[in-house]
Amino acid sequence: MLAACQTKEQKNNDTVRHGLTDTVADTSAAILKADTAVDTITYIKQKVEHINTQNIQPEHTEFMCDERMKVDRYFENGKLVKISVDFGTVGDVYAKEDYYYDNGKLIFKYEFVEGGPACEGCIKKNEYRSYVADNKVIKYLKDKNQERCRTCVFEPKAKENKLIKAKSNQEIEAILCRR
Known part of the structure; x- marks a missing residue:
């Protein structure tokens, strides 16, 4: 009900804010994904090194x-x-x-x-x-x-x-x- 009462200017400001929030969220997700990939690669390197240094x-x-x-x-x-x-x-x-x-x-x-x-x-x-x-x-x-x-x-x-x-x-x- 409140949304229907907003002025055109208020709706535009909300759209800008939500668009910015979405962009920040997308960027954060991309950074988190990149950090996860780096962590995964580090884990893989450690695991491979462990396997190669064991006397198996x-x-x-x-x-x-x-x-x-x-x-x-x-x-x-x-x-x-x-x-x-x-x-x-x-x-x-x-x-x-x-x-x-x-x-x-x-x-x-x-x-x-x-x-x-x-x-x-x-x-x-x-x-x-x-x-x-x-x-x-x-x-x-x-x-x-x-x-x-x-x-x-x-x-x-x-x-x-x-x-x-x-x-x-x-x-x-x-x-x-x-x-």
């Missing part, structure tokens, strides 16, 4: 796809925390990947690629790092430079998510060899 013996398996593949799975307190996949050399490219998990969810992916057809007479090396929250990449680095992610969402059917559920070496082989 891997469960090792090898099998043939196109080339001999080597897979090491690392468990801490009975939970899978890391999978290292050495794809070997296919053609003139050598590749390996590491997947890090926290409570059954992918949090970090590291890729290393060496060689390739565009690199005659040199040894070209690339490293890719994906920081992941809720199966979405929140930060992506190529050779320590921030870039647009190649894979920005890890669907449930992505190998990184399927591997954590694999219970046997045969399941791991089927996922990685795409059989």
